[in-house]
Amino acid sequence: MNILVPSWFYGFDSFVYLLSALVGFTLSLYFHKIHSLSSIRRHEYFYFGFLLFSIGLFILAVSSVYSYVSYEGCTVGCKLGILDDTFSMEDFAYMMYFGFSLLAYLMFIFAYEHEDVRLSKIFALLFIAYLILISLLLAMQRSYKIWHSYSEYFHLTALMMLVFISFRALTNFYDKRNLNSFLVVMSFGLIAGFHLFYLFSSVDALVYVIAHGSMLAGFITLLAMVATVRKK
């Protein structure tokens, strides 16, 4: 399955990845400062989470720019999927992005469940069971290329993790009832929306655009939260 990218959107997705990487990196710096004050493990998880996330997005940004510059004949719609069976640079970049993103989401989950050991164990067991199931499914599909830029397994996994993270952020909002915690819920929800829409990006090119719009909105919301806090 190939994702469809409208020609007018070429480069905008690279911009979205780059901007998101910058916002993620900014937040990692803030959490680094927070952790230096608190020495609390949860803050360290958020620091590493945002750092890993921004590294993955930056790799994707560079790779997508390279892709657009390199591909010839991308006119009305560019099928950025498997071009051949060779594991190319773009495929490597997507693999890196997948890995870094999932690790980042895992860090966020650890941050939220750090002190709830019982829930952490339940989650860990469920996640391992899910990974085993995915591995079995992949093993059955011998022709499946895991480095495919459209990887439904990655986006589905990421979506599930983000739903959990968004839920934890939502419980924090119900507790705090302030603008900043609301913005965090919105941002995680919008980033989850990116993965959700990406699952359907092979249906219509516009879905690819909506997916990236969702990601951009998510990171802009995070930036707005930081700006609101700094203004006080």
Added chain:
Amino acid sequence: MNDPRRTKMQIYIDILRAVQKANGKMKKTHIVYKANLTHSRLGEYLNHLMSNEFITEQKMGTQTFYTITGKGEGFLNGVNKLKGIADAFGVPL
């Protein structure tokens, strides 16, 4: 939930906050009570804060007061901003 033992940084913040809340000026014994410390350890922390110019010592007769400086206020302001971000994510400082 925070770790059971405060770090040194957390103690410095607690001391500065206690002094700030008391209109920027506080006696040693009041700091001990408000920041939940012991007399024996307080001296070490106050010396560190004074060496970083976050507080100053003022003697008025037989009494010694500690006053938060502009630098100390700025540090607390920065901490409050970081606290705002941590609270927004539900991982309080």
